[in-house]
Amino acid sequence: MEFKLENFVRPNILDLKPYNSLRESFTDEDLILLEANENPFGKFNRYPDSKSVKLRQKFSEINDVKPEQIFIGNGSDELIDLIIRAFGIPGKDSIMVMNPSFVMYEFYGKVNDLKVEKLNLNQDFQIDKEDFDSQIKTSKSKLLFLCSPNNPTGNSIANLEYFISNFNGIVVVDEAYIEFSKEISAVCLLDKYPNLIVLKTLSKAFGMAGLRIGIGFASKEISDLITTMKPPYNVSSENQNLALENLSNDENFEENLNLILSERDQLKEELVDLKIVSKIYNSDCNFLLIEFENVELVYKKLLENKIFTSLRHPAIEKCLRINVGNPSENDSLVSVLNQLSK
The missing domain is CATH 3.40.640.10 (Type I PLP-dependent aspartate aminotransferase-like (Major domain))
Known part of the structure; x- marks a missing residue:
């Protein structure tokens, strides 16, 4: 038609x-x-x-x-x-x-x-x-x-x-x-x-x-x-x-884009085996959708450490959407989540 x-x-x-x-x-x-x-x-x-x-x-x-x-x-x-x-x-x-x-x-x-x-x-x-x-x-x-x-x-x-x-x-x-x-x-x-x-x-x-x-x-x-x-x-x-x-400024764009992609892959690698993490979904974006055993607790603890994430529960069960930050911000995120997993 x-x-x-x-x-x-x-x-x-x-x-x-x-x-x-x-x-x-x-x-x-x-x-x-x-x-x-x-x-x-x-x-x-x-x-x-x-x-x-x-x-x-x-x-x-x-x-x-x-x-x-x-x-x-x-x-x-x-x-x-x-x-x-x-x-x-x-x-x-x-x-x-x-x-x-x-x-x-x-x-x-x-x-x-x-x-x-x-x-x-x-x-x-x-x-x-x-x-x-x-x-x-x-x-x-x-x-x-x-x-x-x-x-x-x-x-x-x-x-x-x-x-x-x-x-x-x-x-x-x-x-x-x-x-x-x-x-x-x-x-x-x-x-x-x-x-x-x-x-x-x-x-x-x-x-x-x-x-x-x-x-x-x-x-x-x-x-x-x-x-x-x-x-x-x-x-x-x-x-x-x-x-x-x-x-x-094409060079600056490509540099930042490649860094974000690298940080995204590294974040997934560092978080996937944590005890508190149930699943990390594959991402084609500048964020990760992560399922936690106790998502409300994780969200609250991250906030207490001045890390603001996006709580998707209950629309997407037990999940946080976490933006890929700069290397320092990502290190802070990993550090808090590692502490929670102990």
């Missing part, structure tokens, strides 16, 4: 006209700027580039995608909200999310008054094909959110293309942690699947969580749609400039 975007977009969104900054239609840098009611004084007195042209060009080069297929958000959270608003009619439509997975899909679904269907993962935190096939037969969901590698479980989702190709709606693949894995990005599938949206972020592997920059990749039609909906100046000039500056 041929995919037609207009069959999925909310009618009122289809009729929207984009907000266009008058300034951005001119290329003359010597213009006296008196059109936007800005203060003529100050370091940050001018509005930012509403289309993030330089940033989109940079992401285009990094991901081998055309700039017109890219849209930028104030963090991936904003993009998740915009995508849900673009396609989901409040009080009528629903979205489908993996369970367990990133909580903000369900959160923004509920914020926008959509029903949330849960696609329960199996004991290996994978999607069972038969369960998926059975569920989509009766599902009314317009959107499917696939987080791979998945947060909070840490694993990449197997057979990803199967779920993309068999869902009759918009599929959002969230790759916030893709740089930590050996998986190939779903961005390479964009030309094959016009219903596909891929999300990435600068918050994790790139170490820029404070800049709040999320990146969406899709067809030009979907990218134009989301860009039309977004607030016109959603990413500040300073954040765009800092992101570009940091993205140009």
Whole structure:
């Protein structure tokens, strides 16, 4: 069946006209700027580039995608909200999310008054094909959110293309942690699947969580749609400039990424045989999901030693999600857990 975007977009969104900054239609840098009611004084007195042209060009080069297929958000959270608003009619439509997975899909679904269907993962935190096939037969969901590698479980989702190709709606693949894995990005599938949206972020592997920059990749039609909906100046000039500056430092990025991966493997090796540890799940992320015999006690003792972790119990039984820190922080973690194991 041929995919037609207009069959999925909310009618009122289809009729929207984009907000266009008058300034951005001119290329003359010597213009006296008196059109936007800005203060003529100050370091940050001018509005930012509403289309993030330089940033989109940079992401285009990094991901081998055309700039017109890219849209930028104030963090991936904003993009998740915009995508849900673009396609989901409040009080009528629903979205489908993996369970367990990133909580903000369900959160923004509920914020926008959509029903949330849960696609329960199996004991290996994978999607069972038969369960998926059975569920989509009766599902009314317009959107499917696939987080791979998945947060909070840490694993990449197997057979990803199967779920993309068999869902009759918009599929959002969230790759916030893709740089930590050996998986190939779903961005390479964009030309094959016009219903596909891929999300990435600068918050994790790139170490820029404070800049709040999320990146969406899709067809030009979907990218134009989301860009039309977004607030016109959603990413500040300073954040765009800092992101570009940091993205140009490839050597530093690779060095930090390799250190995190090395520390992750070393952490797993040092913790796996501790008496208090029941299981350490395989991770394609910058964290480990660890099952403890007495998770509440471990969580409390770590806090007493000023180590803050993420308690997943009871949603994921007896588990802590523990972020890979710097070598000194990881040593402190191992030291406390070793003491608890004696």
